[in-house]
Amino acid sequence: MQKIFNLKNFKVFILILLLYLLVTLTCLVIFLPNWIYKNFGEITIEQILFTLFLPLKGTSSALVKSFIKELLTPSFILSSSLILIFLIIYDIKYLNNLISKHIYKSIIFIFKGLISIYKKYTNSKTAKKITKYLLISITVFFFILLPIINFILPTKQNKFYNSNKHVINENCLVAHACGQIDGKSYTNSLEAITQSIEKGYKFIEIDLCLTKNNEIVAMHDFKMFNNMTNTDNTLSTAQEIKKQKIHNKYTPLTAEEINQVFDTHKDLVLVTDKIRDYDILLDNFKFTDRMIVEVFSMRDYNKALKKGILYPALCFCSENLLKDIIGDNVRMVTTYVDFFNEHKNIFKYLHKKGVVIMVFAGSRNFSQEFMDTNLGTCCSFVYINQTKPIKEYAL
Numbered sequence: 366m367q368k369i370f371n372l373k374n375f376k377v378f379i380l381i382l383l384l385y386l387l388v389t390l391t392c393l394v395i396f397l398p399n400w401i402y403k404n405f406g407e408i409t410i411e412q413i414l415f416t417l418f419l420p421l422k423g424t425s426s427a428l429v430k431s432f433i434k435e436l437l438t439p440s441f442i443l444s445s446s447l448i449l450i451f452l453i454i455y456d457i458k459y460l461n462n463l464i465s466k467h468i469y470k471s472i473i474f475i476f477k478g479l480i481s482i483y484k485k486y487t488n489s490k491t492a493k494k495i496t497k498y499l500l501i502s503i504t505v506f507f508f509i510l511l512p513i514i515n516f517i518l519p520t521k522q523n524k525f526y527n528s529n530k531h532v533i534n535e536n537c538l539v540a541h542a543c544g545q546i547d548g549k550s551y552t553n554s555l556e557a558i559t560q561s562i563e564k565g566y567k568f569i570e571i572d573l574c575l576t577k578n579n580e581i582v583a584m585h586d587f588k589m590f591n592n593m594t595n596t597d598n599t600l601s602t603a604q605e606i607k608k609q610k611i612h613n614k615y616t617p618l619t620a621e622e623i624n625q626v627f628d629t630h631k632d633l634v635l636v637t638d639k640i641r642d643y644d645i646l647l648d649n650f651k652f653t654d655r656m657i658v659e660v661f662s663m664r665d666y667n668k669a670l671k672k673g674i675l676y677p678a679l680c681f682c683s684e685n686l687l688k689d690i691i692g693d694n695v696r697m698v699t700t701y702v703d704f705f706n707e708h709k710n711i712f713k714y715l716h717k718k719g720v721v722i723m724v725f726a727g728s729r730n731f732s733q734e735f736m737d738t739n740l741g742t743c744c745s746f747v748y749i750n751q752t753k754p755i756k757e758y759a760l
Contacts, residue, residue, distance in 0.1 A: 389440055396439055400435050525697070527745035531740075534755060535565050537740050537746050538747060539746050539749060540569050543569060543618075544557050545557070545751050546560055551585050551593075553618060554611050554616055555622055556615045558618070559626075561752050564754040565754060565755030569635060571637050577602075582603050593612055603620070624651075638659035638680075640658075643673070656676065657678050660678065660680065666695065680698070690720070695720065697721040697722075697723070698723070699724075700712070700723070702724050702726040702735075713743045716744060730751045
């Protein structure tokens with residue numbers, strides 16, 4: 366036992382251990398950029414410091430599993446392999462004495478076998494030179510080139526992300542409930558959507574509900590629709606609803622009319638909520654790459670993704686959801702303006718790391734100052750009720 370653990374062998378063991386830790390740390394640095402972007406998007410040192418001091422009640426289990434699977438495990442495997450190559454090439458004579466024969470007998474046997482194979486087939490100077498240059502090439506690639514590649518390669522962002530500061534145009538304004546018409550909000554009518562399109566809006570929010578026989582109709586809710594049309598709640602089919610007039614003037618929308626509008630205008634994007642049966646949405650609307658669906662829980666967010674909704678947007682109006690948004694890599698959120706103003710630093714942080722943030726204000730209108738200050742810096746979109754022509758915002 367004294368021969369195995371003498372001072373000289375102990376020093377060699379410590380040196381190899383330190384080398385192993387150094388190589389492992391380097392491997393972590395290599396894999397870290399990709400892991401950070403995949404889970405958090407593009408971030409800065411400022412955002413990292415912000416996260417360290419951000420009061421979270423817990424960490425997502427998915428994030429922990431991702432950290433172990435995609436960062437720790439590859440790092441330990443790569444570092445172990447490199448250290449093994451180092452030991453084999455330099456044939457450290459203390460190798461057998463560094464590991465207890467009683468505990469790691471199988472590991473010693475493997476190491477001995479690898480060393481014997483190396484000695485048998487690499488006696489020539491040429492073979493040793495090839496091995497040396499191969500080791501140098503591997504080291505240069507993993508420790509120098511790969512980290513550079515990780516930072517240079519372009520990254521993919523959500524196509525709706527807006528980082529254009531102080532620029533207000535059709536790419537950051539959503540016509541809420543199809544937009545106001547004749548000063549009236551929430552009509553979700555054919556005339557309102559037509560007017561918004563003529564004014565230059567490309568993002569149209571439509572409130573969708575289901576009839577008793579699961580047909581899609583545009584309305585905020587049946588109670589509001591009944592008040593606007595002076596009818597009762599006995600309307601059960603889309604055809605019955607189409608026969609009504611909103612405020613005695615405007616035409617209700619069904620899935621048929623919505624499809625016609627979006628087929629005619631290929632650049633329009635539908636923003637919607639309320640319907641939680643995503644199969645019905647996908648059956649009725651085929652322009653899935655132009656459809657943002659608001660959801661109201663992480664369960665619905667994951668369900669929507671699983672069903673095939675390409676762009677679900679999680680309604681973020683509670684601090685409790687923050688850890689899920691960060692941990693589960695949520696890429697789009699909606700929020701109420703009061704919550705947004707109360708937690709401006711959080712939304713600025715989320716926006717910087719690539720989260721698409723859409724702010725709504727109910728029946729209220731956003732001030733020009735709010736849009737100038739926040740669009741492109743703290744959020745990507747705002748919902749507009751009073752839809753004046755887009756070109757007037759751009760002045």
